[in-house]
Amino acid sequence: MKSLRFTMAGVCLAGLLTLTVAGCAQNAERDKKDTIKIGVAIYRGDDAFISSVSSSMEEAVKEKEEELDRKIIVNIADAKNSQGSQNDQVDDFISKGYDVICVNMVDRTAAAVIVDKAKEAGIPIIFFNREPVEEDMGIWDQTYYVGTDAKEAGELEGQIVADAFKAAPEQIDKNGDGKLQYVMLEGEQVHQDSLIRTEYSVKTILKEGIPTEKLASGTGNWMRSPAYELMQEWIKEYGDRIEAVISNNDEMAMGAVEALEENGMTGSSGPIVVGIDGTRDGLEKIVKGEMIGTVMNVAQKQAECMVEIACYCAQDENPKGQVEYLNGRYVRIPHYIVTADNIDEVINDK
The missing domain is CATH 3.40.50.2300 (Response regulator)
Known part of the structure; x- marks a missing residue:
């Protein structure tokens, strides 16, 4: 009887360990899903407007985290005007399993290479500010563009x-x-x-x-x-x-x-x-x-739209009809004139 009790205790302990390990695995999987990772590759960090978009994106992420009750990690990489460096940065985002990649192209004519990489990895991609040619945008249906009407x-x-x-x-x-x-x-x-x-x-x-x-x-x-x-x-x-x-x-x-x-x-x-x-x-x-x-050129609104599209894509949801200004796979934020007539109003809104 004594040995049976030890055996039963061992079975119970083994079962408990199995449940604990399974529970830890489920928690780890849940934690993984509760985090959205967005990689952002910009052409040059010292560009005043792109810097404004980047900072606005970080602000938009904070609001989105509260809305979704999920952690959102944004990693911004500066290509310093080198397309080769930017390609490497995209490769790094892919290898680390980022959910979405946003790219401000160094050379807009080189977008096909990046779209091909993203498509092969199954990672949605959002171009911004520098619009790829239409043929490159058409390579994959998980490719988006956020910008304005030049x-x-x-x-x-x-x-x-x-x-x-x-x-x-x-x-x-x-x-x-x-x-x-x-x-x-x-x-x-x-x-x-x-x-x-x-x-x-x-x-x-x-x-x-x-x-x-x-x-x-x-x-x-x-x-x-x-x-x-x-x-x-x-x-x-x-x-x-x-x-x-x-x-x-x-x-x-x-x-x-x-x-x-x-x-x-x-x-x-x-x-x-x-x-x-x-x-x-x-x-x-x-x-x-x-x-x-x-x-x-409203940097804040462009950043907000990118974060919106990224979060829908990361959750395997279609952003169509849910993101302001999104028409097909393009977002074009309207401009407006600023002169001495409305400068006070504009500055007060910032």
Whole structure:
């Protein structure tokens, strides 16, 4: 009997251990499912707008964690403008079993490689800010894009310039020839938004009945320093013939403003300056009267939509009909104009 009791005790203990191990395994599986992992690969961390999207995404994640009562891990990797590095970062996210990968392409024409990797791994992918070509988006039905309408941005930027010219032609048309002499600061040549913003900003000015003359244009690669150098060159060559500086983004507009300040050409004595993005620095320049306006590119809303899509995909749910602005597999957040007329309202909302 004694040995039987020991045997029964052993069976009970073995059963208890089995239940404990099974329970631990279930808890581990539950913990795993309760965590959503999102990998974010950005083209360059020192880009003012992309930095704003990244920080807004982290804020959106905190709100989503409370809503879902789930832990959401976001890992942001900076490719430092190297497509090779970005490919490696995506490989790392895949090897670590991330649920969703968000990519701000270094080279939008190289998206097919990343889509193929994500498709093979069965991981949904969300591109943002730099839109892949349609053929690459069509490789897999779990590929999404979050961004804006570049044509709309260009048109609104041109409208800012046209409205300012019409309101005070004698102030802007300094030589009185009835034309707007301008210089154009362009983003990267491979970025579709740069080409489209440039084209439609000028088309809109012309559509408003204002003749234009391009004095110069140059690639500032979205950055302040190259734009500053370009503006210094143009000031030396054209001086007060420059009546407007049209910039594809606010960061390059900042470089232009710095060059104009150094040459005593800000305010009513200098050209008007306009940008796109609505960065904090850009808004401050509008307050100071050093920029006439910008086109707001709403980073917060783009970040929120990315997090929404990512969480639905991570839970094997279709985001269609559940994410604001999602049309098919594309999200395009509307822009709006910011000038001295509404700058106070915009700043108070931030």
